[in-house]
Amino acid sequence: MNPALKPVLVVLGWAAFNAVLVLLMLVYGENALFIGMYGAAVGLALLVAGAVFLGRRDPAGQGRRTVAVASQSGLLFALAAVLAGAGLIFGYWLTGFAIIPLLAALARQRKEVLPRGAAPAATEVSTLHSQRPQGGDGGPVAKGVKAATATVVAAKAAGWWRRRRRSSRT
Amino acid sequence: MTSRLTATEPPGPQPTHEPPRSWLASTDHKRIAILTLGTALVLLFAMGGLALAMRTQLAQPDSDFVQNDTYNQLFTMHGSGMIYLVITPMALALGLYLVPLQVGSPTVAAPRTTMLGYWLYVLGAIAVLSGFLTAGGAAKEGWTAYTPLSSARFAPNVGTDLWILGNFASSLGMILIAGTVLWTVLLKRARGMTMLRVPVFSWAMVATNLMVLAAFPSLLIALGLLAVGRMSPDVFSSNVWNIGYQHLFWFYGHPVVYVMFFPFVGAVAEVLATFARRRFFGYKATVLSLLAFAALSMSVWGHHMFTTGQVADDYYSLTSIALLVPAGIEYFAMLGTIIGARLRFSVPMLFALAFIPQFLVGGLTGIMVATPVLDYQMQDSYFVVAHFHYTLAAGSLFGFFAGFYFWFPKATGIMLGKGLGHVHFWLMVVGINATFLPMFWLGMEGMPRRVASYLPTDGFGTLNFISTVGSWVLGVAMLAFAANLVVSIVRRRTRRAADNPWEAHTLEWATSSPPPPLNFDAAHPLPPITSFTPLLDLRRKHVKDREPT
Incomplete structure (x- = not known):
């Protein structure tokens, strides 16, 4: 446990x-x-x-909260923040423009939530249920790479075996 | 704590937006994560392109492929772009996608805050890159933007201002994303998912997000200080602000290395366990080591400042070397998982296996440069460049691709091609090592970093040429990756992925590929959670039930 x-x-x-x-x-x-x-x-x-x-x-507080189903306000808040920052570089007049997306974000925020107590719908998607691992040998390139790897390993093993035999004779 | 929202609740009102609005204004953590990952991947190619231009310039001595000033912009934008805009967002986006699925939560906490984080990141990236369009060019002070070099006196270009603004915005975005993911794993787990049943990857994200929340605000303060200094240049005439900026910067600058590392350690752990067909070895020790590693990594920042002569060398050296203990535990756990197992060498597994020795090179050379006597010799040389590219490119990027090939079928319902996957992997192994291994010797021979050229008599030509050839091989590897993505998406009808194509162990593989909006539905309910490998438990139970008594 x-x-x-x-x-x-x-x-x-x-x-x-x-x-x-x-x-x-x-x-x-x-x-x-x-x-x-x-x-x-x-x-x-x-x-x-x-x-x-x-x-x-x-934990009970979660039940009182509303559920957000859209997030345009995220873009608008971010735009406002970056415009306000850009105002420090290009002039404070730009900061004034940041107010527009900020107000839009605040207005938008309330509309992005479901009514209290409502939950988003469960949505099913098409799916293959097979749990079989994707086997197979892959394409010709993969086969070539595997063959080359096997050849190198075999050659190395043969060389090691020959050296071992030679050293055991001496 | 359990979450009240479950995917099997009766249907309620559902927004019916069409793409692209359904994506760009989504509250689905998977979509926000895919947007973040997609943006980071595009920027990865862009920043990689800048690196290729740099390597081409350095292929031969006295080259004039790019001008010195352009070269300065290239290494600044490459370095800062890769860290602020590519690997950190990739790491956090991987967590954003997977953590709610792995802990059985239908949503991420505060999805609109998460989306705000994404947009801050995107707009920040646009601001940083738009520096190239300004008269003075992009920022050119290095990714550290040390003062007084980055003050208005020495860097009066607007590109530097945009760099500060953009990195501030994108880092703020990362803090928001990290906060919501941490909240999800701590407080929105499914029933039965106790903390000690949370998968290794999600634990890695806990450690990562703790570091982000504790260390990233320091970068915001440092960038704010830089901005104030550019408006009032007198600020940086005082040593306390110059050295203070470095402290603030590196207090972020070292933990961010682990922010760009832990999620990929988690990814590699999941991949190794899956393809070794067993549980991850040493689960509790690994969890503890991840948290200890994250805490220690907060305390080592001064080792980047040894040569200033204004830090307590012994302390930072001690804590840096102490990092070996948790790192060693994680390495033993990885090796313990694969030793003696019947391994399957699929593409994700190849990347995970290559991650182990390659990151080791980066880690061990990190201990070397965190030792004051060696650091005084190697500071600002190509040895340091080789070291951190072994951690971030040969390490983190391999961990990322291990995770990418592993979870791509889950996220899209499409299997990536094996042939091109193998080409991508082998070219990356050759390219990475050919590019960065020679840099160790270049550094030992005294080649300084951030130089646009060198003399024929310096003797750096051959190693630089090998390194440049390696970088082009790396470029081809990335093209193979891009081709694999495109081909797989085009041929998606013939490459449909099963729900659990790798026979993996964690909860995300219990749902459909791709998962439904609320992660689990009536057709894919949450299985009983009895350990950190619930699907492996189920399979073993089925096998046991079938055995004759």
């Missing part, structure tokens, strides 16, 4: 090992600024652990 390993323990354990490595850094006298940088990453891992802990404590 498998012992239960909690997901939060995985993340916490990982963060803890990193914390040990941070502490070890102190012994070796690394600059405090950069020890702090590593410590901040451990802090991020702890935040992830906290989120996992809270997510696990509220």
Whole structure:
């Protein structure tokens, strides 16, 4: 029987090992600024652990959530973000343009979800059910490569056997 | 925890979008992953083309195939493109496709966030590449963009600004994708899928995504600092910011190597176990070693900075060498899986087997350059170039192709051709080793990296020529791969894949090829999950049931 390993323990354990490595850094006298940088990453891992802990404590919450069935808002949000960034290079006027996809994304986001309680339909696809491995010898190239490999291996084995015989005679 | 959505629920409302909208606005993790992988593959060919141009320039001394300035753009865009835009997205996309299937979840957590990650990646890639269209050309400061070289004073071109913007966006996208996949494996597993029944590949993705979440924000801060420095050049007149940038950069820059490695270790593990017809050897030790490896990899960044003289050499050397312990466990587990087994030498298995010794070369030379006394000698030489190409090209890329040939039938319902697969494999083995092995000697003889030319009297000509020939063989290998893809897709009616064509062990092989939108349906229900190899358990049970008592 498998012992239960909690997901939060995985993340916490990982963060803890990193914390040990941070502490070890102190012994070796690394600059405090950069020890702090590593410590901040451990802090991020702890935040992830906290989120996992809270997510696990509220499994019923999943039932209250709506299910997204489209994601145009993803493109629009990304476009807004990149336009805003490009504004730093080409002028702030471009940042203004980022507002358009941002507003469109916000408007779109609400329409991308199913009504509460509804689930997407299960869809079947055509499939071959055979579990037989795809055997066969492949094409002529594969056969040629296999034959060449077999010849080289055989030649090597013959050479090794001859050398062995010669050395056993001497 | 189990997921409430199951594929056998009664049908509800279903969006009826047609392609391409059904793909570009999808919430199906498989489609988002295929989009990401497809984009990364296109960019792989583009970045590989840049490498061929560089190798052609270096084939002979005093060559003028490209100008120095162009050469600088080529190695910058090749290096940064391969890392930020090709191998990292490939690695995470493989996880995005497989993790929900392997843990029995019908969806990825927060699919719209995942799609946002994909679009940030695509728009970021466009921004980076558009640098070539600007007057000053693309970025040319190397993939590390060290300051003050990358400051506005020495690199005033818009291409560098676009490079910063694009890499910021694409890396942010990768963080979002990693977060949703990690959430899926930790909190959306099917009933019966305990943490210690999660397949090795999905565990590799847990370790990978933890690293992404903890280390990638550091790159965002570094790129932000670079952008601030380009607006206010005085920032980089202070040493703390220059060395600080390097710390921030390498705090991302080393873990990303493992982000580009672990998913492929996971892929190789699955391939080896399947074609050895047995469970992966040393499952728990491997899981533990993956997590320890990921943690240790967060602590070694300073070994890239030994020659600055401003890091605690002993600490970084110690932690770098300690990486050998988890790496050794994983290697023993891989060898333990195949030793004594009745192996099947299919194309995925060939790539997986080649991965083992080739990555070993990259790993062991990595320990060499992580040793301060050797690093002071080899820093910025071709030895380092050879080392990291053995890890990323000879290692990760082989692991990727092992996984690609293995899971392509599952994702598309089409078997890839064996003949062209063999051609692809053997040309890659020859090409990779002919290209990168001579670079070790070039480095030992003192050839520095990032130089556009060398003199006939330097004595680098022969080895460079061999390396260039190797790179062209590699180019032909990639054409064979592309031809295989095209031919297989064109002949898809005669190459239909069964649901489990390789007799593999994990849950994704229990569903159809390709899987339905919610991964499992009434015709392909989740089998009982009794271990990390549920399908192998089922097969053994059937065999046992048939045996006469």
